[in-house]
Amino acid sequence: MTRLAELRDQPLDPLEAESAVAHPGAGAIVTFIGRVRNYNGDLSVTHLEYQAYPAMARGELARIVEEIEAKMPGTRLAVVHRTGDLAVGEAAVICSASAAHRTEAFEACRQLIDQVKSRVPIWKREHGPEGPYWVGWQDARCSPGEQHGVAHAREHHDHGVAHAHRSVPGDQPGSKPPLEGLRAICITVSDTRDTTTDESGAVAERLLSDAGAAVRRLLVTDDRQGITDAILNCVADRPEVVLLLGGTGIGPRDVTHEALAPLLERTLDGYGEAFRRLSFDEVGARALLSRASGGTIGRTLVFSTPGSPNATRLALERLIIPLLPHACLMMAGRGHGLGSP
Numbered sequence: 014m015t016r017l018a019e020l021r022d023q024p025l026d027p028l029e030a031e032s033a034v035a036h037p038g039a040g041a042i043v044t045f046i047g048r049v050r051n052y053n054g055d056l057s058v059t060h061l062e063y064q065a066y067p068a069m070a071r072g073e074l075a076r077i078v079e080e081i082e083a084k085m086p087g088t089r090l091a092v093v094h095r096t097g098d099l100a101v102g103e104a105a106v107i108c109s110a111s112a113a114h115r116t117e118a119f120e121a122c123r124q125l126i127d128q129v130k131s132r133v134p135i136w137k138r139e140h141g142p143e144g145p146y147w148v149g150w151q152d153a154r155c156s157p158g159e160q161h162g163v164a165h166a167r168e169h170h171d172h173g174v175a176h177a178h179r180s181v182p183g184d185q186p187g188s189k190p191p192l193e194g195l196r197a198i199c200i201t202v203s204d205t206r207d208t209t210t211d212e213s214g215a216v217a218e219r220l221l222s223d224a225g226a227a228v229r230r231l232l233v234t235d236d237r238q239g240i241t242d243a244i245l246n247c248v249a250d251r252p253e254v255v256l257l258l259g260g261t262g263i264g265p266r267d268v269t270h271e272a273l274a275p276l277l278e279r280t281l282d283g284y285g286e287a288f289r290r291l292s293f294d295e296v297g298a299r300a301l302l303s304r305a306s307g308g309t310i311g312r313t314l315v316f317s318t319p320g321s322p323n324a325t326r327l328a329l330e331r332l333i334i335p336l337l338p339h340a341c342l343m344m345a346g347r348g349h350g351l352g353s354p
């Protein structure tokens with residue numbers, strides 16, 4: 014069965030989503046249509062625009078559909094989200110769910126829209142008499158007019174569901190790849206993998222490349238001195254980011270943390286905390302066994318993550334790629350921390 018989990022830059026049609034979930038055993042089809050409304054709290058809205066990372070957004074939409082269908086056997090889901098400029102009244106997102114009975118269809122549709130709003134890298138900028146402003150995003154690099162709008166914007170229940178967008182990693186989301194011009198080196202730490210079986214390295218290379226970075230990959234064994242030498246050799250090339258994949262657990266051969274920790278000049282404790290928090294939602298208490306960490310060596314940001322493809326994807330999509338543009342500005346002395354008092 015081919016699932017419908019897509020972005021569209023043209024008006025949406027509910028029949029497309031409903032047709033994708035219809036089948037002879039479906040006794041109920043529930044469709045949610047989120048439309049642009051003409052106000053946000055006390056602010057007037059004349060139109061809005063959506064920007065996205067297409068490859069990442071499509072991948073996350075598909076994963077959400079697969080996860081809910083697996084959790085609720087017998088349901089079929091479809092979702093289509095708009096990008097570009099939308100007028101008041103236009104459909105911004107359509108979710109459809111089918112099931113044998115209405116209760117399951119309603120619940121599956123509710124879970125689908127909630128997950129789409131909280132997980133998918135799509136950002137919204139509203140336009141009104143007071144000027145444009147990104148909803149749910151505040152950044153020191155905004156123009157004064159946009160900062161004023163952000164400061165006064167409330168969570169936008171434009172579709173009857175809170176739209177909890179992620180931070181926008183760049184001055185003009187969608188205008189160019191967010192990591193364009195950045196160099197990244199991925200070091201896979203493993204005694205058993207080679208270039209043909211390094212799935213995690215391939216995932217990291219694809220995600221970073223899709224985001225615009227120039228990526229180089231290498232493999233080292235689970236040897237503390239070898240890992241240390243690899244990190245120092247990579248940092249000497251002055252890339253913006255080095256990513257270590259594997260060796261962050263507590264097994265006898267897991268020595269990535271021991272190799273990396275003494276080299277860090279500044280630590281980013283929040284990275285490891287956030288990774289374990291997100292991982293806990295997926296694997297439960299096992300997340301606490303991860304010693305994923307991050308920090309800086311010279312002008313290079315260095316992160317470690319467990320060696321599984323899922324952990325690599327989680328770290329990059331949810332944490333590293335979104336924070337890199339602003340973090341690199343801060344490293345160059347041209348940005349300020351977010352949320353500082």
